[in-house]
Amino acid sequence: MPLVTEEIDDIIVLSDEDKDRIYTSWIFSIIIKLFKKNLAYGYLRTKQLDLWKPSEPLIVVDLGNGYYIAKFTNQENMQRGLHGGPWFITGDFLLVRHWEPNFTPEAAKTTHTAIWVRLPSLPIEFYDKSILESISHKLGTLLKIDTCTPAALRGLYARIYIQVPLDTLVKTYVTMGNHRQNIVYEGEGVLCIRCGKLGDTHKICPTQATTTQNKQDKNGASTSSSAFPHNEWQTINFNKRKTGQKVQQLQKTTADS
Template sequence: MAKATPRHTDPPFPTPPDPPEPPDSPNPMAEDNQRFQSFKEALIDKENALNQIYEVPKEHTNMEEESEVNNDTITLTEDEKRRLYQPWCLSVIIKVFGKRLTHAYLKSKLADTWKLIEPLTLIDLGWDYHIVKLSQVQSMHKILHEGQWFVVGNFLLIKRWEPNFVPQQSTLTRTAIWAKLPQLPTKFYDKNILENVGQRLGALLKIDTCTSATLRG
């Protein structure tokens, strides 16, 4: 009697399900077209944004209109004017004609020419105008009445300081000059005669001491 090992039978292998159908393959041309259209639309939107008319908000417009109506004017009292003007009342305004000089050079030349008893303070106003700020009446009198002054051969305009002086709007209407009378006979070196000559030229300010005393021709 033969002994046999029973034969082992494997279970049947399950059949896998059918794979799903792949989705439609993407169309690269369609994507590029969509991307191009988006970029074009962005450009159009940007152009429209740049070309649009800018409108000021109403609140800003109202503020500007109110500002123009009110004019934002600050009114000074007489006490404030006196306080503001007092430090400048002895000052003079100058301008060099025909030549533009640096601030340091002009200040040095004026100090050498005038030889004042106080330090010279020179302030640039623009348009070739300067303020010489003074604190001594003697200094102001010397500058105004003991010239005609020249700086490196150029005439120096001098006028008393005035409030609200605007260099750009300033116009020259008068200036102080020396009038020479060459070969005037000495018999006419008379105060009354010289005053009459001066009055014919303008408002007489001063007669040269040597001329009035007949010390020099």
């Protein structure tokens, strides 16, 4: 019984007034983490200033485990950091999320990422907000539509910004009526060439994109077939030394007959 009393005595109860006071200064803050690598604090902050160009001094706090908080007092600066991306630093994707109370780096688990998606050669009649929202819902959660897209100012491709679960195989196409629309993901090194998941790379991917099913033919010889149907994952590779943008086919897996 005394043990229970001590445990109760160790609990500090936060009143609504306490919460308002300690939370208010962080409500426009962003938690960030660079995918796959850590950078020196000063270099990361300099790159953030170059990317976000905030209208106020940028305060960056190192939380450990590769996580940082970018603290703003202006909501517009926060919104730009959250929704103006995707952001890349030294070629690696910068994960961003809105600050939340009781966040601890040790317990944090990244489950989603945000990425721009292109719909190349989309028929012009599909440059419609409702249609684009429907496409987005098939791929993930819609965050925004590129400003040029709904006005049909760019006919080469439509562009949408979506949030996608990291542990889910991304789609290679969607079908609208009789039209099959290919999907291209923006960013170098964010899509695994083996499993088709955002966030993995072929060096650290825990999943093989194909598994071998051994079959015995009539002569006793073993044959193999792919466990996955035909897939083509595509991404846009940004090359700083070139003005052009190159679409690369990352993987093509065809089931053996």
